Amino acid sequence: MSANEMLAFETxxxxxxxxxxxxxxxxxxxxxxxxxxxxxxFNKPMLLAVLTTVIVIGFFWAAFGRAKVVxxxxxxxxxxxxxxxxxxxxxxxxxKKEGEKYVxxxxxxxxxxxxxxxxxxxxxxxxxxxxxxxxxxxxALIVYVLWMYLTxxxxxxxxGLKNITGYDKSLGPILPLAVVLxxxxxxxxxxxxxxxxxxxxxxxxxxxxxxFTIASWYLLNGIGIAYAGVSFVMTVVxxxxxxxxxxxxxxxxxxxxxxxVQGALAEHH
Amino acid sequence: xxxxxxxxxEGELENPLLPPLPELVIGLIAFAIVFIFLGKKLLPKxxxxxxxxxxxxEGGMExxxxxxxxxxxxLEDYRAQLADARHEAARMRQEAQEQGASMIAExxxxxxxxxxxxxxxxxxxxxxxxxxxxxxxxxxxxxxxxDLAGRIVGESLADAARQSRTIDRFLDDLEAKAAAxxxxxxxxx
Numbered sequence: 001m002s003a004n005e006m007l008a009f010e011t012x013x014x015x016x017x018x019x020x021x022x023x024x025x026x027x028x029x030x031x032x033x034x035x036x037x038x039x040x041x042f043n044k045p046m047l048l049a050v051l052t053t054v055i056v057i058g059f060f061w062a063a064f065g066r067a068k069v070v071x072x073x074x075x076x077x078x079x080x081x082x083x084x085x086x087x088x089x090x091x092x093x094x095x096k097k098e099g100e101k102y103v104x105x106x107x108x109x110x111x112x113x114x115x116x117x118x119x120x121x122x123x124x125x126x127x128x129x130x131x132x133x134x135x136x137x138x139x140a141l142i143v144y145v146l147w148m149y150l151t152x153x154x155x156x157x158x159x160g161l162k163n164i165t166g167y168d169k170s171l172g173p174i175l176p177l178a179v180v181l182x183x184x185x186x187x188x189x190x191x192x193x194x195x196x197x198x199x200x201x202x203x204x205x206x207x208x209x210x211x212f213t214i215a216s217w218y219l220l221n222g223i224g225i226a227y228a229g230v231s232f233v234m235t236v237v238x239x240x241x242x243x244x245x246x247x248x249x250x251x252x253x254x255x256x257x258x259x260x261v262q263g264a265l266a267e268h269h
Numbered sequence: 270x271x272x273x274x275x276x277x278x279e280g281e282l283e284n285p286l287l288p289p290l291p292e293l294v295i296g297l298i299a300f301a302i303v304f305i306f307l308g309k310k311l312l313p314k315x316x317x318x319x320x321x322x323x324x325x326x327e328g329g330m331e332x333x334x335x336x337x338x339x340x341x342x343x344l345e346d347y348r349a350q351l352a353d354a355r356h357e358a359a360r361m362r363q364e365a366q367e368q369g370a371s372m373i374a375e376x377x378x379x380x381x382x383x384x385x386x387x388x389x390x391x392x393x394x395x396x397x398x399x400x401x402x403x404x405x406x407x408x409x410x411x412x413x414x415x416d417l418a419g420r421i422v423g424e425s426l427a428d429a430a431r432q433s434r435t436i437d438r439f440l441d442d443l444e445a446k447a448a449a450x451x452x453x454x455x456x457x458x
Contacts, residue, residue, distance in 0.1 A: 026285055046295050053299040057306045064311045067318035069325055075315075082315060104308035112303050133285060134292030139300060196286070203285065 014221035024210035052115045110254040117246035128202040140195035143257040150264035411436035
């Protein structure tokens, strides 16, 4: 594989060379297979997803594998992260008693999503795995199944339907309309927005960084060099901003998942 | 040109919102592995550790409270003992003072008594000596006077009883005179 194929843009193209700006686009999110394992063609995002698994497990193994009452540095960091999700997200909306059961799921979800986002600014990787819709979709699907399961388990079939559709007799004549809208909003739109919110944020963030990175290189000719400097500064700024957005989006994703679980467990009203 | 860019230019790119199946499956599996490891193994472990820590902290606090209470008790005991000891010391000191005073008084009275005894004994001795001397003197003087008188009158006053009577009468007279003289001297003074 040549360097040309590894990079997301043409390397021999500069302004005033009669070469158009190689703007990043959908093609920046497509990867050629790196290798094939058992008939599955592994590309870069898949590899990064697998690495995410390794890193999350590896970190928590190192931190909690030999957990001590008096924690070491790594264990303290792990505990801080664990406590952030447990207290900051799960206990806040589900309460300590009911929420405890869902803590492992939400902790796994948060760190899995966060590390997948984080690849965006890791040198060499430099691609947020969650900007491939399949990964947020897979996670949103798990949350969706969990939500449906809890709803019908808690309220039974009719009660579950009522919970999902926000059935409320006091609405009177607009009840059918409200039921239809709620059904669409909860059952069809919700998992879609759940996945797309994460996907689109990471997609756009990656696009922005790419744009400024490519521009920094493309403008490196004649008077364009001054603008290239600006573009490079913007690349750095956007990278720092992405670092923040990655954590926020992971937080939002898990917060929403927790809210859905809470909605499923809440009494119908 | 990049082959992907070629694809893009030919409009064969997939809709970015349509999830490709291999990625979907790998995402599910990857997350499942993370969830299983964390949920079944690592997080229960840290929970157990956190519980242990909380217990240790609570136990430690209880222990510390107990130790503090014990220390307070010991301090109070110690203070009470100290106060007792001070009291006792003061009492003993006073007792010793009193004892010392009484001993001094006792010894003084004993000494006085002994002095009196010695003085009395001395007086008695002197009296006895005086009496003995007086008796012996009287005898000697009587004998000498008798001898002298016998020589002078040439008559042996053999009769001891008569002789003694005469001597006694003489001496009594002498004593009476001496006493009278002494009284007179006393009166003249």
